[in-house]
Amino acid sequence: MRVEISTDSADGAVAADRLGADRIELCSAGASGGLTPGPGLLSVVLDRCHRSQVHVLIRPREGGFAYSPAEVAAMRADVRHAASAGAAGVVVGALRADGRLDAAVLGELIAEAGGVPVALHRAIDVCPDPVEAAHTAADLGIRRILTSGGATRAEDGVGVLRRMARADVTLTACGGVRAHNARRIAEATGIDEVHAAPREQVPSPGGEVDFGPHARLDESETRDLIAAAHRGAR
Known part of the structure; x- marks a missing residue:
């Protein structure tokens, strides 16, 4: 079983690479569900991670996945940058106002990737019919989908995940995977692929001005997940 680890820091990516993650999903602002990482972060991670594939999350803001023309333009530029920088893949998503996949925007993003593999993120889990959306994504040329089967946790979406797996696209199960x-x-x-974002809180040193804690990769949970997933595999 392949393991993808989501991280929003250079240290987290280097640790995931060292611990044996098959793939890293690089983002920023992981606590907010992940946003597009900056060019500096991507450059450092690509330079220092030599085992794991690095795929880049493309998401211009928090919240829902129906985007304005300006936001789509930003996403297109981010896809081009990630591909030209040497990322092994990009992870995108866009919905119409009715909650279905925005095939037009996704087609533009796929074109910008220029042959670099494109995955669909968990925008699919808020679609009214994730099974139908999986088939639509496959028809568009999307190679992989991160999904919990429309549930909060993959464990609760097993029935839908089984049906989604009939589409001609690779599924990566995510949502509470440990x-x-x-x-x-x-x-x-x-x-046979899982995605997780194990994090632990690091408290601020404190003081009169306190900006609060930040999250970092939980290396212990990451190590245990990779060991459990790879046990008896390959």
Whole structure:
């Protein structure tokens, strides 16, 4: 089973690479669901991660996935930059006002990738019919989908994930995936890829002005997840 680790820092990406992650999803602002990482962060991660593939999340802001023309333009530029910088893939998503996939915008982003593999992120999990959306994504040329089957947690979306797996596209199960349940989810769905974002809080040193804690990759949970997922595989 392949393991993708989401991280929003250079140190987290280097640690995930060292611990044996098959793929890194690089983002910024992970606590907000992830946004497009800056060029400096991407450059450092690509320079220092030599084992794991680095895929770049393209998301211009927090909130829903129906985007204005200006936001689409920003996403197109970010896809071009990630591809030209040497990322192994990009991760995108866009919805219409009715909640269905925005095929026109996704087509533009795929074109900007210039042959670099394109994955669809969890925007699919808020679509009215994730199964239909999986088939639409495959028809557009999207190669992989991160999904929990429309549930908060992949464990609760097993039935939908099984149906989505019939589309001609690779699924990566995500949403509450950890060492204790990764293989169970894979066995229940037939999906052989999982995605997780294990984080732990680091308190601020404090003082009169306190900007609060920040999150960093939980290396212990990451190590356990990778070991559990790879056990008996390959």
